[in-house]
Amino acid sequence: MKKSMKSLLGVFCAALLMLTGCGQTANHPTTASSDEPLKVVATTTMLADLARNIGGEYANVSALMGPGIDPHLYQASAGDVSLMQQADVVIYNGLHLEGKMGEIFQSLSTRGDHVICIENGLEPSQLLSAEGSSDIPDPHIWFDVSLWKSAAQTVADGLSKADSAHTDTYQANMKTYLTELEELDAYIHSRAEEIPQQQRVLVTAHDAFQYFGRAYGFEVKGLQGISTDAEAGTADVSTLADFIVERKIKAIFVESSVPPKTIQALQAAIRAKGFESVIGGELYSDSLGDAEAGTDTYITSFKANIDTIVDALK
Numbered sequence: 594m595k596k597s598m599k600s601l602l603g604v605f606c607a608a609l610l611m612l613t614g615c616g617q618t619a620n621h622p623t624t625a626s627s628d629e630p631l632k633v634v635a636t637t638t639m640l641a642d643l644a645r646n647i648g649g650e651y652a653n654v655s656a657l658m659g660p661g662i663d664p665h666l667y668q669a670s671a672g673d674v675s676l677m678q679q680a681d682v683v684i685y686n687g688l689h690l691e692g693k694m695g696e697i698f699q700s701l702s703t704r705g706d707h708v709i710c711i712e713n714g715l716e717p718s719q720l721l722s723a724e725g726s727s728d729i730p731d732p733h734i735w736f737d738v739s740l741w742k743s744a745a746q747t748v749a750d751g752l753s754k755a756d757s758a759h760t761d762t763y764q765a766n767m768k769t770y771l772t773e774l775e776e777l778d779a780y781i782h783s784r785a786e787e788i789p790q791q792q793r794v795l796v797t798a799h800d801a802f803q804y805f806g807r808a809y810g811f812e813v814k815g816l817q818g819i820s821t822d823a824e825a826g827t828a829d830v831s832t833l834a835d836f837i838v839e840r841k842i843k844a845i846f847v848e849s850s851v852p853p854k855t856i857q858a859l860q861a862a863i864r865a866k867g868f869e870s871v872i873g874g875e876l877y878s879d880s881l882g883d884a885e886a887g888t889d890t891y892i893t894s895f896k897a898n899i900d901t902i903v904d905a906l907k
């Protein structure tokens with residue numbers, strides 16, 4: 594009886610977390626500023642890069658997840674939890690991107706620690722939801738540069754709150770970075786326009802690119818849904834293969850944070866229907882690339898993505 598009550602409570606708490614997404618952060622007094630840089634822990638590589646750009650010399654940033662790691666499935670280790678507990682600031686995406694970490698963020702927020710949740714800086718009207726279920730938000734907001742500009746603002750405000758002595762620097766860094774993001778946005782638009790509108794169809798391993806599609810005029814199809822948590826069934830593969838054959842889409846794409854086998858299965862299904870679609874390359878979806886490939890920043894990985902997409906579909 595006791596045990597079942599406990600598991601019921603667990604289910605209830607999990608359901609509550611599902612509903613709330615980003616927890617409300619308790620008010621926390623500004624930490625005294627010292628010459629020590631802020632210890633900032635970000636969940637994803639995208640957020641760590643954003644924090645480095647805004648925090649500059651006053652932030653010592655680490656990412657929990659490395660290149661190629663899938664945030665939907667990521668389970669925090671005991672080491673991760675203690676890293677977050679010892680950090681001055683924790684940054685996460687929210688919108689259930691870090692699907693297995695909700696309870697950890699909840700307890701950090703309840704403690705009144707400095708927690709920056711990108712979701713809290715966005716209006717519901719800016720968000721997309723999962724296909725067919727309006728109450729499940731799409732977390733992949735970094736694929737619309739205008740939303741990433743909001744994220745930059747949220748991070749600048751959060752760092753300023755945690756370390757008010759350097760507010761001017763954080764705000765100035767943000768302004769500089771916003772200019773770089775505007776240049777990136779213009780680059781993506783101009784490359785996208787090289788493809789005729791009816792050929793702008795992006796087929797990838799999971800549904801990470803809906804914001805990209807909305808911002809830059811692409812029709813987007815993901816083999817798996819907005820989370821990699823559920824596998825694509827054979828019916829999904831077959832339906833998508835029919836669509837590709839009918840529209841004569843010449844390239845489909847693998848993602849760096851999702852195993853390539855689903856896209857390879859799709860390619861085989863297309864071939865079985867008598868059409869040939871090449872694998873147009875690997876896209877950085879839910880993580881950035883690495884320094885060796887020169888794609889370890891948001892800007893360089895996004896440029897690599899649009900170049901890969903346009904070169905394959907043109």
Ligand SMILES: [Zn+2]
Pocket residue numbers: 665733799800801819820821878879
């Ligand atoms: Zn994803």
